[in-house]
Amino acid sequence: MPTLYEQYKAQMSKLADLSGAMATLHWDQEVNMPKNGAASRGKQIATLSAITHEQFTNEKIGNLLNRMERMTSLDNAQKKNIAITRKQYDKATRFDEAFVIKRSQAISHAFASWIAARQADDYGIYKDALQEIIDIKKEEAKIIGYKDHPYDALLDEYEPGLTTARVTEIFDHVKSELKPLLKKIRKSKKISTKILKGHFDKDIQWQYGLNILKQIGYDFESGRQDISEHPFSTSLGPGDIRVTTRIDESDFCNMLFSTIHEGGHALYEQGLPASEYGLATGSYISLSIHESQSRLWENHVGRSKEFWSYNYPSLQQHFPRSFKKKSLKKFYKAINAISPGYIRTEADELHYHFHVIIRFEIEQMIMKGEVSAKELKELWNEKYKEYLGIKVKSDKLGVLQDVHWAHGGIGYFPTYSLGSFYAAQFYQQAVKDKPKIESKIEKGDHSTLLKWLRKNIHNHGRRYEAEELCERITGEQLNVEHFLRYARKKYGKIYGF
Amino acid sequence: MPTLYEQYKAQMSKLADLSGAMATLHWDQEVNMPKNGAASRGKQIATLSAITHEQFTNEKIGNLLNRMERMTSLDNAQKKNIAITRKQYDKATRFDEAFVIKRSQAISHAFASWIAARQADDYGIYKDALQEIIDIKKEEAKIIGYKDHPYDALLDEYEPGLTTARVTEIFDHVKSELKPLLKKIRKSKKISTKILKGHFDKDIQWQYGLNILKQIGYDFESGRQDISEHPFSTSLGPGDIRVTTRIDESDFCNMLFSTIHEGGHALYEQGLPASEYGLATGSYISLSIHESQSRLWENHVGRSKEFWSYNYPSLQQHFPRSFKKKSLKKFYKAINAISPGYIRTEADELHYHFHVIIRFEIEQMIMKGEVSAKELKELWNEKYKEYLGIKVKSDKLGVLQDVHWAHGGIGYFPTYSLGSFYAAQFYQQAVKDKPKIESKIEKGDHSTLLKWLRKNIHNHGRRYEAEELCERITGEQLNVEHFLRYARKKYGKIYGF
Numbered sequence: 001m002p003t004l005y006e007q008y009k010a011q012m013s014k015l016a017d018l019s020g021a022m023a024t025l026h027w028d029q030e031v032n033m034p035k036n037g038a039a040s041r042g043k044q045i046a047t048l049s050a051i052t053h054e055q056f057t058n059e060k061i062g063n064l065l066n067r068m069e070r071m072t073s074l075d076n077a078q079k080k081n082i083a084i085t086r087k088q089y090d091k092a093t094r095f096d097e098a099f100v101i102k103r104s105q106a107i108s109h110a111f112a113s114w115i116a117a118r119q120a121d122d123y124g125i126y127k128d129a130l131q132e133i134i135d136i137k138k139e140e141a142k143i144i145g146y147k148d149h150p151y152d153a154l155l156d157e158y159e160p161g162l163t164t165a166r167v168t169e170i171f172d173h174v175k176s177e178l179k180p181l182l183k184k185i186r187k188s189k190k191i192s193t194k195i196l197k198g199h200f201d202k203d204i205q206w207q208y209g210l211n212i213l214k215q216i217g218y219d220f221e222s223g224r225q226d227i228s229e230h231p232f233s234t235s236l237g238p239g240d241i242r243v244t245t246r247i248d249e250s251d252f253c254n255m256l257f258s259t260i261h262e263g264g265h266a267l268y269e270q271g272l273p274a275s276e277y278g279l280a281t282g283s284y285i286s287l288s289i290h291e292s293q294s295r296l297w298e299n300h301v302g303r304s305k306e307f308w309s310y311n312y313p314s315l316q317q318h319f320p321r322s323f324k325k326k327s328l329k330k331f332y333k334a335i336n337a338i339s340p341g342y343i344r345t346e347a348d349e350l351h352y353h354f355h356v357i358i359r360f361e362i363e364q365m366i367m368k369g370e371v372s373a374k375e376l377k378e379l380w381n382e383k384y385k386e387y388l389g390i391k392v393k394s395d396k397l398g399v400l401q402d403v404h405w406a407h408g409g410i411g412y413f414p415t416y417s418l419g420s421f422y423a424a425q426f427y428q429q430a431v432k433d434k435p436k437i438e439s440k441i442e443k444g445d446h447s448t449l450l451k452w453l454r455k456n457i458h459n460h461g462r463r464y465e466a467e468e469l470c471e472r473i474t475g476e477q478l479n480v481e482h483f484l485r486y487a488r489k490k491y492g493k494i495y496g497f
Numbered sequence: 498m499p500t501l502y503e504q505y506k507a508q509m510s511k512l513a514d515l516s517g518a519m520a521t522l523h524w525d526q527e528v529n530m531p532k533n534g535a536a537s538r539g540k541q542i543a544t545l546s547a548i549t550h551e552q553f554t555n556e557k558i559g560n561l562l563n564r565m566e567r568m569t570s571l572d573n574a575q576k577k578n579i580a581i582t583r584k585q586y587d588k589a590t591r592f593d594e595a596f597v598i599k600r601s602q603a604i605s606h607a608f609a610s611w612i613a614a615r616q617a618d619d620y621g622i623y624k625d626a627l628q629e630i631i632d633i634k635k636e637e638a639k640i641i642g643y644k645d646h647p648y649d650a651l652l653d654e655y656e657p658g659l660t661t662a663r664v665t666e667i668f669d670h671v672k673s674e675l676k677p678l679l680k681k682i683r684k685s686k687k688i689s690t691k692i693l694k695g696h697f698d699k700d701i702q703w704q705y706g707l708n709i710l711k712q713i714g715y716d717f718e719s720g721r722q723d724i725s726e727h728p729f730s731t732s733l734g735p736g737d738i739r740v741t742t743r744i745d746e747s748d749f750c751n752m753l754f755s756t757i758h759e760g761g762h763a764l765y766e767q768g769l770p771a772s773e774y775g776l777a778t779g780s781y782i783s784l785s786i787h788e789s790q791s792r793l794w795e796n797h798v799g800r801s802k803e804f805w806s807y808n809y810p811s812l813q814q815h816f817p818r819s820f821k822k823k824s825l826k827k828f829y830k831a832i833n834a835i836s837p838g839y840i841r842t843e844a845d846e847l848h849y850h851f852h853v854i855i856r857f858e859i860e861q862m863i864m865k866g867e868v869s870a871k872e873l874k875e876l877w878n879e880k881y882k883e884y885l886g887i888k889v890k891s892d893k894l895g896v897l898q899d900v901h902w903a904h905g906g907i908g909y910f911p912t913y914s915l916g917s918f919y920a921a922q923f924y925q926q927a928v929k930d931k932p933k934i935e936s937k938i939e940k941g942d943h944s945t946l947l948k949w950l951r952k953n954i955h956n957h958g959r960r961y962e963a964e965e966l967c968e969r970i971t972g973e974q975l976n977v978e979h980f981l982r983y984a985r986k987k988y989g990k991i992y993g994f
Contacts (some may be wrong), residue, residue: 017544020537024522033737036719040517040734040774047514051548222533237537240530277537 004071005078008064009279012085016278018052020237027242030228046104053100057093065089077281077463084280084462087160094143103140106132107408114406123377123395130405131373134366137410141367151367154411158287159418161465164364167414170421170480171357177484178350181491182338185350188495191337195330198322200252208318209245209259212311216297217450218243218263219270230403231258233265233294238274238282241266252319253335257298264297265290267450271458280462287412289466291419292426293453299349299420300427300486301449306441308332336494340388342397344416350487352420354387359402359413366410422470424483426457429474501568502575505561506776509582513775515549517734524739527725543601550597554590562586574778574960581777581959584657591640600637603629604905611903620874620892627902628870631863634907638864648864651908655784656915658962661861664911667918667977668854674981675847678988679835682847685992688834692827695819697749705815706742706756709808713794714947715740715760719767727900728755730762730791735771735779738763749816750832754795761794762787764947768955777959784909786963788916789923790950796846796917797924797983798946803938805829833991837885839894841913847984849917851884856899856910863907919967921980923954926971 002010022045029041068074068082110129117126141153149164156162213225228244235241243262248254268290276282284290301307308315308328315331316323323331338348344355362379365371371379380399381392392398404412430452431437437449456473467477499507519542526538565571565579607626614623638650646661653659710722725741732738740759745751765787773779781787798804805812805825812828813820820828835845841852859876862868868876877896878889889895901909927949928934934946953970964974 013540014544017537017541018548021518021522021541021545024525024541025518028521028525032721034718034721035736036716037734037737040514040736043510044514044518044521044734047511048518051515051552055548219533221531224529224531237534237541239532239537240534 004064004068005074008061008068008082008085011061011064012081012278014278015052015056016237018048018055020235020240022048022052023234023236027234027236030230030232031226031244042108046108049104050097050100053092053095053097056089061085061089062093080463081279081281091144095140099139099143103136103408106136107406110406110408111403114400114403118396118400121394121396121400123399126400126406127373127376130376133405133408134373134410137408138367138369149364149367151364151411154363154367155414156411158409158412159415159466160286161467162286162288162414162418167360167418170418170478171353171360171414174353174417174421174480174484175357177480178353178487181484181488182350184497185338185491185495188497191333191494193334193337193339195322195326195334196253197250198252198319200249200319200322202247202249204318205247205249205252205255208315209255211314212256212259213243213263215311215444216260216263216267216301216446218266222270223266225259231262233262233269235269238272238277241269252322257302260302261294261298264294267297267453268293268458271454272461273459276461282461285462285464285469286466287415288418288422289457289469291416292422293419293457295420296423296427296453300423301441301446303336303349304438304441305332306438308335309442310444333494336490338491338495340390342384342390342392343401345401349420350491351388353417356413356417358383358387363410363413418466418478421478421480421483422466424486425470425474425479426453428482428486430456501561501565502571505558505565505579505582508558508561509578509775511775512549512553513734515545515552517732517737519545519549520731520733524731524733527727527729528723528741539605543605546601547594547597550589550592550594553586558582558586559590577960578776578778588641592637596636596640600633600905603633604903607903607905608900611897611900615893615897618891618893618897620896623897623903624870624873627873630902630905631870631907634905635864635866646861646864648861648908651860651864652911653908655906655909656912656963657783658964659783659785659911659915664857664915667915667975668850668857668911671850671914671918671977671981672854674977675850675984678981678985679847681994682835682988682992685994688830688991690831690834690836692819692823692831693750694747695749695816697746697816697819699744699746701815702744702746702749702752705812706752708811709753709756710740710760712808712941713757713760713764713798713943715763716767720763722756728759730759730766732766735769735774738766749819754799757799758791758795761791764794764950765790765955768951769958770956773958779958782959782961782966783963784912785915785919786954786966788913789919790916790954792917793920793924793950797920798938798943800833800846801935801938802829803935805832806939807941830991833987835988835992837887839881839887839889840898846917847988848885850914853910853914855880855884860907860910915963915975918975918977918980919963921983922967922971922976923950925979925983927953 025041025045025048029038033041065082065086069086074082106129110126110133113126113129117123137154138150141150144153144156146153151164152162155164155167210225214220222239223241223243226242226244227246229246231243231245233241233243243259243266245255245259245262268284272284273282308331312323312328312331336348338350340351340354341347344352344359347355358380361383362371362376365379366376377395377399384390384392384398402413404410430449434448434452437452440446440448457469460469464472471477522538522542522545526535530538562579562583566583571579603626607623607630610623610626614620634651635647638647641650641653643650648661649659652661652664707722711717719736720738720740723739723741724743726743728740728742730738730740740756740763742752742756742759765781769781770779805828809820809825809828833845835847837848837851838844841849841856844852855877858880859868859873862876863873874892874896881887881889881895899910901907927946931945931949934949937943937945954966957966961969968974
C-alpha cells in the first residue's frame with residue numbers, strides 16, 4: 001500500500017503528464033502543424049485543459065492534502081511541496097467550470113482578433129475582444145482575492161508573492177537611475193550597428209546557432225532546436241526540453257540572441273531534478289527566476305567581451321563577407337549599442353525596462369478600471385513618447401506587438417525586468433564564488449558557470465521562493481543596484497564616460 | 498438545452514480530442530523526440546490512455562446510450578453511430594482498470610524486449626515477454642467472449658464482424674489459386690531488378706516523393722510529410738493527416754512505394770467528413786478498408802503502366818544516371834518483378850499474401866494454445882520453408898521482423914491481405930463506373946479516381962461495415978476472384994504467358 005505522500009506524488013505526476021502532453025500539442029502547433037489543423041488542435045488543448053482542471057480540483061486531491069497536513073513525519077521539502085499544492089488547489093477550486101470555459105473562449109476569441117488586427121495593422125479590430133479579456137481578468141482577481149490592489153492577484157499567478165507595491169518600489173528606483181545613464185549615452189558618440197546588417201545565409205546561421213547551444217551546455221539528447229515564428233523554449237517532460245529560434249537572413253542578431261536566450265531557459269529546465277517530477281521541488285520557481293536564467297546567458301554571457309573573444313574568429317569564418325575585415329571591438333560595441341525603439345523584444349539591455357514599465361503602468365490602470373480597451377492605444381502611444389521619446393507610427397509596432405494580453409496574460413510583463421535584475425545579481429555572485437568563470441568563458445568553456453547555476457539554482461527546483469533563493473545565494477533579497485552598477489560600468493566603458 | 502444526441506456527440510468529440518492528442522504524442526515520438534524523452538513520453542501516453550478509458554466507460558455514457566436507445570426520432574446514421582458506440586462501450590466496460598494497466602505494462606515490456614532482441618538478432622531475448630502478451634491476449638479473448646474460436650474475439654477488434662472461418666475460406670481459395678500462378682512465373686524468364694539499384698540522392702528522392710503526393714491529391718494544407726524509421730500515416734485531427742516515409746539512398750523503391758502507400762491511407766482520412774468528428778460516421782470502417790485505400794494507390798495506380806507512362810520522364814530527369822538510358826518497359830517490369838523474400842513489407846504483390854497467411858495460421862495456433870512463444874521461431878521458419886521455399890537465416894529477417902505482436906496486435910495481419918483484395922474489387926468497379934480513370938492517370942490526373950473514392954467510400958465514414966459497403970459499391974461481398982483475375986492478367990502479360 002503506497003503511503004499518502006506516494007499517492008500524492010502519483011497524482012501530481014499524472015497531472016504533469018497532462019501538462020507535458022499539452023506542451024507537446026503547443027510545440028507542434030508552433031513548429032509543425034499544417035494550416036487546417038488549427039481548429040481541432042485548439043479543441044484538443046481545450047479538452048486537455050478542462051480534464052486537467054477536473055482532475056486537479058477533484059476532492060481526491062483535497063482529501064489527500066487534508067490528511068497529509070495532519071502528518072508529522074514529513075521533511076521540509078515534502079512540506080513545501082504540499083503547501084504549494086494546497087495554495088494552487090485552493091485557488092483552482094475557486095473557479096467553477098463555467099468560468100474556466102468562459103475564460104478559455106474569451107482567450108480563443110481575443111487571440112484570433114489579435115492575429116487579424118495585426119494583419120490589418122488596426123487595433124480597432126482587437127479592442128472589443130481585449131475588453132472581454134480585461135473584464136474576465138477583473139472577475140478573476142475578485143475570485144482569487146487580494147489585499148491592496150486587484151493587480152496583486154494576477155502578479156501572484158506568475159510570480160508567487162509578488163505585489164504591485166514591491167514592483168513599484170523596484171521600477172521607480174530603476175527609472176530614476178536609468179534616465180541619467182541614458183542621457184549620458186545619448187550625449188556620447190553614437191555607435192554604428194551597420195556591421196550587423198547584410199546577408200547571412202540561413203543554413204550557416206542554423207549551424208552556427210546549434211554550435212552555440214552545444215557550447216553553452218545544452219543537451220541535444222534531451223532536447224532539440226527547431227524554427228518557429230516566435231522563439232520559445234518548452235518542457236515536454238524531463239529529458240525533452242526543446243527550444244526554437246527564427247532566422248532572418250538580413251539580421252544575424254535575431255537568431256543569435258534568441259538562441260542564447262531560449263538556451264538559457266532550457267538549461268534551467270534540463271537542470272531540474274527529474275526525480276521530483278510533477279512536484280514543486282521538480283519545477284521552476286517563478287517566471288522571473290526563469291527569465292533570470294535566459295537573461296544571464298543572453299546578456300551577461302552572450303553580450304560579453306569574454307564570450308566573443310572566443311567566438312568571434314569562428315563567426316568571421318562563418319560569415320567572412322560581413323566580419324572578416326571588422327575588428328572584435330567594433331563587433332562587440334555594435335551588439336551592445338543603445339538606442340530606443342518600438343519593439344520590446346528587440347530592445348537593448350537598458351531601454352528594455354522602459355518597455356516593461358509602460359506595460360506595468362498600463363496593466364495597473366486596466367485592473368483599477370482607470371482605462372478601457374478603447375483608450376489603450378492612445379495611452380500606449382503617449383507613454384512611448386514620454387519614456388522612449390518616440391512617436392509610434394503603427395499599431396503593429398505599438399499596442400499590438402505583444403500576444404500576452406490576448407492570451408489573458410495580464411501581470412506577466414514585470415517578471416521580464418525582474419528576471420534581468422536577478423540575472424545581474426546572480427551572475428555577480430557566481431563570479432565572486434568562482435573567479436575563473438570569465439577566463440573559462442574566454443576559452444569557450446561554460447562548465448564552471450553552468451555547474452554553479454545547477455548547484456545554486458537549478459537543482460533545487462522550487463524548494464525556495466524567488467527572493468528567498470536570492471537571499472540564500474547572494475545574502476540579500478533582490479537588489480537592483482547590482483544590475484544598475486553592471487549597466488553603468490559596462491556602458492560607461494563602451495560609450496567612454 | 499442540448500438534445501441527448503447532441504450531448505452524446507459532445508462526449509464523443511471530447512474522446513476524439515484525447516485520441517488526437519495521443520496521435521500527436523505518437524507522431525512526435527516517431528519523428529522528433531530526443532532520446533531522453535522516451536520515458537516521460539511513455540508515461541504521458543499511458544496516462545492519456547487511462548483517462549480515455551475512464552471517460553469512455555463512465556456511466557454518463559452508459560446512461561446516454563440507454564436513453565437514446567429508447568428514442569424513436571433518430572435517423573439511420575444516428576442509430577448506426579449509437580449502435581457502434583454501444584458495442585464499443587459494452588466491450589470497454591468489461592475490462593477493469595487492473596487488466597488495462599497489466600496489458601499496457603506487458604506491452605511496454607514486450608516492445609522494449611523486441612527492440613533489444615532485434616538489436617542482438619536473438620529471438621531468445623524476446624520470447625518470455627511475448628509469452629506474457631500471448632497469455633494476456635488469451636485472457637482478453639475470454640473477457641470479450643466468442644462463439645467458435647478465441648481468435649474471433651481479436652479479429653473483431655480490427656475488422657468488426659470478421660471471423661476465423663471467413664478468413665480461412667478466403668485464404669484457402671487464394672492459396673490454391675496463387676500457387677499455380679507463382680509456379681508459372683517461376684518457370685518464366687526472370688525479370689532483372691538491377692535497374693532499381695544504384696545511388697539515389699536523399700534530397701532529390703524527398704522532393705520526388707512530395708511531387709507524387711501532390712499529384713495523387715494529398716492536401717498539404719491538411720497534412721505534412723516527414724521522415725521516420727518505419728513509414729506510417731496518422732490522423733492528428735480533421736485537417737491534420739500526416740504521413741511519413743523513409744529514404745534509403747541505395748533503394749529508390751523503398752521511399753517511392755511507401756510514400757504512395759501512406760498517401761493512400763491519408764487520402765482516405767482526408768476524405769472523412771469532419772462534421773461527424775468523433776462518431777462512427779466520421780471514422781474509417783475497418784483496417785481492411787483502410788488498407789484497401791493504401792493498396793489501391795500503391796499497386797493499382799503506383800505500379801501501373803498508366804502511372805509510369807506519365808511519371809517516367811520526370812523520374813529520368815530526377816535520376817538521369819539510373820534511368821536516362823533505360824526504357825519505360827524495363828522499369829515497369831522491374832518494379833513488378835515477382836520473387837520470394839524474407840520480409841513482408843518488402844514483398845511483391847503475390848508473395849505478400851503468403852507472408853500474411855503464415856502469420857494468420859500461427860496466430861490461430863497461439864490462441865488455441867497449440868504453440869507457445871518458445872516454439873514460435875521454429876514454427877515460423879518451417880512455414881517460410883513450406884510456403885515461400887526459403888530458409889530463414891536470421892531472427893531479424895524472420896520471427897522478429899514485425900512489431901505487431903509486441904504491441905499486442907494479434908489479429909491484425911489478415912486485414913493486410915483483405916485490404917489488397919478489396920482494393921482490386923474497388924478499383925475494377927471504379928474503372929467500370931468511370932472508364933476515363935486510366936486515361937486520366939496516364940495524363941497525371943488522378944481527380945476522377947479520387948472523386949470516385951470520395952463519393953463511394955471516404956465520404957460515408959463508417960456508415961456501413963466493410964462487406965456491406967463492398968456490396969453497395971460492387972453488387973457483391975468481398976470476392977477474391979477480382980484480385981486473382983487482376984493478378985493473372987497483369988503478371989501473365991509481364992511474364993509473357
